[in-house]
Structure formats: structure tokens, C-alpha cells
Amino acid sequence: MKRVVTTQLPRPRTLIHPGRFNPVRIQSLRSSKGRHVRLALLPGVSLFDGLVKPLAEMGITSASTTILGGYFEGVQYCVAPPDQQGQAVIAYSKPVPAGRTYMIFGNATLGTSMNGSPLVHCHAAIRTESGEVKGGHILTDTCIVSRDPVPVLVTSLDEFELRQAYDPETNIALLQPYKETTNG
């Protein structure tokens, strides 16, 4: 079964992860006010640089963004099949080249990686060069904005920050919210 339509209520599956169960299931923080920025990703820059640089200049290092559609060159994406090595429940696949691509809708989270550099985690629905509609984890540094600017709505995460940290339960590094903030 890959895809099935049923009248019977499906039973959700509970998977076992390699690490110890963390009793905290929702790690959340809030800021008292939303701050928004409308950004244009400029032609010729990567999705990564187009997001990270202008926001860094404004003092924003943690944000949730919506990519409002646009053309990109050299798009590569990963899908998430089971981890053959058994280190985690799933592992990202090798990058799949999609060529000149229309990004239909994307969400990208900006945070800080474990080595202190900016990190962008992006998932998107895309129409690939061959015309197929696909979806997955986008490699934002190879993804170059095509001829026209791509609009992005940014919700800045103030009063806390997102940092990549090792998660023992899933045995992978994940973005998590922390109280300290560098957003100016």
C-alpha cells in the first residue's frame, strides 16, 4: 500500500526511535508580538543567501518564512525513506535533481546550526523541469532564483531563538527553540 482510499478508519502507527523517549513532547516558546518582513529573493542568488543575508542585516537570525511561489534554477530535493543504516527511523535520500523548477509553495525555517552558522530548513512543493509535481526537503544552497524576484513573507521569532541541537530520541540534530535571543 502506498496510497489507498478507504472507508475504514485507519489506525495510526507508533514508531520506535533509537533513543530514550523524551517526556516533553511539545517544546514551545512565544514572543509577545509578531514582527513581519516582506522579502524579495533576487535573481541569481541562492535561496539560502537570499533569505539569510538580508535578514541578518536586519538582526533577524530566527524566523519562519513562507515562499510565495517562483522560478528557480538547479533545484535539488531529498525525500525521506527509512534509514538503511538503522541509525534513525528515516534518513534523507541522495539529492534528486529537479532542474529549472517552479516552487509552488515552500516553508523555510531560519535558525542557527550546531557550528554557529545560519541554517535554513526548507520543505516545498515544486513543479520540476519535466513537468511533474513533487515535494520534499529542498537543498537551499543549490537553488538559484531565476529571472524574476521571489516574494517571501517572514515572521521573525523574537524573544527566543532557534538552534540546531542533537535530539537523543530520534538520534538526529533538529531545530529547537531556546530562550536566549540574538534577533535585534
Added chain:
Amino acid sequence: MGEMIAVENGSMGRVAYARIAPNEDLVQGVEKLCLAEGFRNAFVRGALGSLVDACMGTIDGKYLQIQGPAVEIVSLAGEVRQGDDGSLRAALTGVVADPEGNVYGGPFVAGLNPICMTFEVTLEEWLPAK
């Protein structure tokens, strides 16, 4: 707020971000995030992550099941509303990709979309005018 309201004036309030852990339900997880942060009405401002399997509703009351793991959430929109009885209800719609990158879309069925590795979500509080 149970009656049919065509237009509701209001303003945006606080912003909350959460990482929701594996095996928690997507829809009820968003409701519980509202409980954690004291939101009564909210809009999704951004979300991404993965599901073990996905389950979406159809117009004739059936269930569209997409088998993972993992099924990636590649687009998500929605809101949380407080009902007349005071309870919170999230209505989430979106597009998911299966382990081969094939995409499917629809409304996520509450209780039937367990998170696989992580789910990152940003909510913005909605404050209806009195």
C-alpha cells in the same frame, strides 16, 4: 463562535513556535501548542516536518492514506478556533510528499497523522474584535 460568521474583524497577537516530537498527532499537537501558550484562536504562519503515514479526508467522508515513513509535509495552512463549548479545534490543510516525492493534498484528519521525526510550526495568535 459556532454560528456562521462571514466576516470577523480582529488583530494579530503573539507568535509561538514549537517543535513537536515523534508519534504525537499533527492536528491535536497544534491544539496542544495553543494550550501550552494560552492561545484561543490562531493561524499557522509556517510549518514543516514529517509524518509516519498521512491521512486526509475526502468529500464523501472517506480517508486518503499515504504510506511512509516518512511522508513529508511540504505545505501547510490552517487555523485554530475556540468553539462554543470552549474547546479548541485545529483545521489544517496541506500537501504532503511520500518517500518517492509524489504529492497528495487535502485536509488532515485529527488523530490520524502521527509525526515521524519532527514537526516545526509557527502560530500567530488571532484576537477577534469584541
